[in-house]
Amino acid sequence: MTDRTYGTRLPGMTTETLAGKLIVVEGADGSGRTTEVALLKDFLEVEGHAVVDTGLRRSDLVSAEIDRAKQGHTLGATTLALLYAVDFADQLENKIIPALTAGSTVLADRYIYTLMARAIARGASREWARVLYGFALRPDLVVFLDARPEILLHRAISKYGSLDYWESGMDLSLSRDLFESFFLYQDRLSREFEWMAGEYSFHRVDANRTPEQVHADVLERVRPLYGPVPAADPPKSGGKARSPVSAARGRAASGSRARRGARPPE
Amino acid sequence: MRETPSSSHGFPGRLFVFEGLDGSGKSTQASLLGKWLGARGYRVFRTEWNSSELVSSTIRRGKKKGLLTPTTFSLLHATDFADRFDRQILPPLRAGYVVLCDRYSYTAFVRDTARGCDPAWVRTIYSFAPRPDRVFYFRVPVAVTLKRKIASRLKISYYEAGMDLGLSDDIEESYARFQSRLKQVYEDLAVSDQFTVIDSTRSVEAIQADLRSHVAPMLGHFPTQTRLMHDG
Numbered sequence: 323m324t325d326r327t328y329g330t331r332l333p334g335m336t337t338e339t340l341a342g343k344l345i346v347v348e349g350a351d352g353s354g355r356t357t358e359v360a361l362l363k364d365f366l367e368v369e370g371h372a373v374v375d376t377g378l379r380r381s382d383l384v385s386a387e388i389d390r391a392k393q394g395h396t397l398g399a400t401t402l403a404l405l406y407a408v409d410f411a412d413q414l415e416n417k418i419i420p421a422l423t424a425g426s427t428v429l430a431d432r433y434i435y436t437l438m439a440r441a442i443a444r445g446a447s448r449e450w451a452r453v454l455y456g457f458a459l460r461p462d463l464v465v466f467l468d469a470r471p472e473i474l475l476h477r478a479i480s481k482y483g484s485l486d487y488w489e490s491g492m493d494l495s496l497s498r499d500l501f502e503s504f505f506l507y508q509d510r511l512s513r514e515f516e517w518m519a520g521e522y523s524f525h526r527v528d529a530n531r532t533p534e535q536v537h538a539d540v541l542e543r544v545r546p547l548y549g550p551v552p553a554a555d556p557p558k559s560g561g562k563a564r565s566p567v568s569a570a571r572g573r574a575a576s577g578s579r580a581r582r583g584a585r586p587p588e
Numbered sequence: 589m590r591e592t593p594s595s596s597h598g599f600p601g602r603l604f605v606f607e608g609l610d611g612s613g614k615s616t617q618a619s620l621l622g623k624w625l626g627a628r629g630y631r632v633f634r635t636e637w638n639s640s641e642l643v644s645s646t647i648r649r650g651k652k653k654g655l656l657t658p659t660t661f662s663l664l665h666a667t668d669f670a671d672r673f674d675r676q677i678l679p680p681l682r683a684g685y686v687v688l689c690d691r692y693s694y695t696a697f698v699r700d701t702a703r704g705c706d707p708a709w710v711r712t713i714y715s716f717a718p719r720p721d722r723v724f725y726f727r728v729p730v731a732v733t734l735k736r737k738i739a740s741r742l743k744i745s746y747y748e749a750g751m752d753l754g755l756s757d758d759i760e761e762s763y764a765r766f767q768s769r770l771k772q773v774y775e776d777l778a779v780s781d782q783f784t785v786i787d788s789t790r791s792v793e794a795i796q797a798d799l800r801s802h803v804a805p806m807l808g809h810f811p812t813q814t815r816l817m818h819d820g
Contacts, residue, residue: 333658333704383650383660387642398674400716404667408646411659453712457659 330456335419337459342422343371343547344459346433347540348515349467350508351489352477353529354536358467359431361537362544366427369548374421377431381412392488403441407454410437414458422459434458435522439514443507444494448517462547465540466519467529471508478504597718601681602806605692607774608726609767610748611733611740613788613795617726618690620796621803625686630810633680635672637691643668651746658703661747665696666713673717686807693717694777702769703753721806724799725774725783730767732789734760 326337347362349355359375366373388405391397397405421428434455441451469477478485485500487493491507492500519526527539597603604621606614618634625632639647643664650656656664680687693714700710737744738760746752749759750766778785784802786795 330706330709333706335657383655384646384664387646397671401667401670401674404663404670404713408660408663408667411657411663412655415657415659416655450712450715453709456706456709 326459328452328456328458328460330453332415332457335415336423337419340419340422340459341425343427343463344418344422344430344461345427345544345547346430346435346461346464347467348432348435348464348524349529350469350474350511351486352474352481353467353469354477354533355431355467357533358465358536358540359429361533362540363429365541365544366429371548372424372426373429374417374426375429375431376413376417378406378410378436381409381416383412384409399441399444399446403437403444403446403451403454406437406441410434410455411457418459430461433461433464435464435515435518435524438518439511442514443491443510448514452521463543464522464524465543466515466524466526467536468515468526469529471505471512473530474508475504596721597681599678599681599718600684602686602810603677603681603689603718603720604686604803605689605694605720605723606726607691607694607698607723607783608788609728609730609733609771609774611736612726612728613792614724614726615690616792617724617786617795617799618688620792621799622688624796624800625803625807630807631680631683631685632688633676633685634688635676635690637669637672637689637695640668640671642671647747656752658700658705661703661752662696662700662705662710663713665699669693669696669714670716677717686810689720692720692723694723694774694781697777698770698773701773702750702766722802723781723783724786724802725778726786726788726795727774727778728788730764730771733767734764737763 326340345362347355347359363373363375384405388409391402391405418428418430438448438451438455441454442448475485478489485504489507490500490504491510492503494503494507496506497503515524518524525543527536529536606618608614615636622632622634646664647656647661650660650664677687677689696714697707697710701707744759744763746759748766749763750769751759751762753762753766755765756762777783786798788795790798
C-alpha cells in the first residue's frame with residue numbers, strides 16, 4: 323500500500339484500487355500554471371475523461387484558520403507548515419482519493435511540492451518536509467513549469483499590479499524592500515524545486531515560452547498516460563472558431579479577476 | 589550567568605515532562621512540584637496540553653461533517669503543539685525557567701499510533717520538540733483511571749474514548765479498551781525513550797517525595813530568583 327504513497331501509509335484509507343490518474347502541475351505564481359491547467363482540463367474532457375480539479379487551500383476543514391493566520395501573521399513557521407499539511411491531508415482523503423477511486427482524473431493545480439518548498443524556505447529541513455508529506459499519493463505525472471524570476475516578476479506585476487506579500491516572502495524578513503525580497507525568496511524556492519525535480523521525477527517544461535508551446539510539451543507527456551484513443555471517437559470539426567488556448571486563457575483570466583479582490587494569490 | 593545549559597536540549601532552562609493516562613495523577617503532581625520549586629526560589633513555568641481554539645473548533649466542525657481521519661486528526665494536534673511550543677515552552681526555556689509540561693509530544697505519539705498512524709512518521713513530525721531533561725511516566729492500571737474518571741463525574745469525550753476507532757458502541761467499554769492501547773504504547777516508550785517510571789498507585793505524598801528526590805539533583809547549579817537578582 324505504501325508504494326502508492328511517498329512512504330507512509332494512510333491509516334483507514336484504501337489506495338490499492340485507485341483507477342484514475344493523478345496529474346500535477348507545479349510552478350511559481352506567474353509561471354502560466356493556471357492557464358495550462360485550464361487547457362489540460364479542456365483537452366482531457368474532450369478526450370472523454372472525467373476531470374476533478376483541485377488546488378491548495380480549498381478544503382473546508384481549516385481554510386478559514388489559514389486565512390486568519392495569514393492576516394495576523396501570528397503563527398510560527400512550523401505551525402503554519404503543519405496547518406497547510408492538515409489542509410492537504412483533508413483534500414487528499416476527502417476529495418482526491420474518492421475521485422481517483424471513482425476513476426476520474428485528478429488535475430492538481432500545485433501539490434505537496436509547493437508546500438514543501440515554502441516550508442523549507444522558512445527553515446524546515448528537507449528531510450522533515452519529505453517525511454511530513456510521506457502520506458501523499460505519488461502522482462502519475464508531475465509537470466513543472468520552470469520560468470525565470472524576471473518573467474515571474476513581469477507576469478506578477480501585470481496580473482496583480484503589484485507584488486504579493488506572501489509570494490515575495492516578506493514574512494521571512496529577507497529584505498525590507500519588496501522588490502528585493504521577491505527575488506531572494508523566489509531564488510530560495512527555485513533551489514528547492516531544483517532539488518525536488520530530481521527527488522520526485524518532475525517533468526520539466528520551459529515556461530519562458532508561449533502558452534501554446536508549453537501546452538504542446540505537456541500533451542506529449544499526458545497522452546501516453548491514457549494509451550490509445552478509442553476508435554469510436556468521431557472526427558472533430560468546426561472547432562476552429564476559437565483556438566483552445568485563447569478560450570482557456572480567457573477563462574483563467576476571468577477566474578483570477580474574480581478572486582483578486584477576495585484573497586491574495588496562493 | 590552561572591546557568592549550565594542542559595545536555596539534552598542546550599537551553600539554559602530545564603524541561604520536565606509529565607506523561608501518563610488520564611486520571612494517572614500527573615497534573616496534581618506537576619502542580620505540587622511547581623509549588624515546591626517556587627517556594628525554593630526557582631522560576632517555574634507550568635503548561636498543559638490544552639486544545640487551542642484552533643483545534644477545538646476545527647475538531648468540532650470536522651466531527652460534525654465526519655471529515656476527520658487519523659491523519660488529519662494527528663496533523664491538527666501537531667499544529668496545535670507547534671504553536672504551544674513556540675509560545676509557551678520555548679520562551680521560558682530560553683529564559684532559564686524550570687518548565688513543567690503536563691503532557692508533551694509523547695502524548696501525541698501515543699494517541700496517534702494507537703489510531704494507526706505510522707510511528708516513524710509521527711516521531712519525525714514532532715522532531716522540532718527537543719528531548720526533555722526528564723520524562724516522568726505515571727504508571728497506573730487502566731481500571732484505576734476508569735474508576736477515577738467515573739468518580740470525577742466528567743463526561744468522557746468521544747475522542748478520549750477512541751469512539752472513532754469503533755472498538756465498542758458503549759462509551760465506557762470503548763474508553764477502557766482505548767486506554768489499554770494507549771498504556772501499551774506508553775510502556776514501550778518508557779523503555780525506548782528512557783522515561784522515569786513513577787508508580788502512581790501510591791499516596792500523593794509518597795509520589796511527590798519521590799519526584800522531588802529525582803528533580804533536586806538536576807538543579808544543582810541552577811539559579812534561584814534571588815541569585816539571579818544578585819547576578820543582574
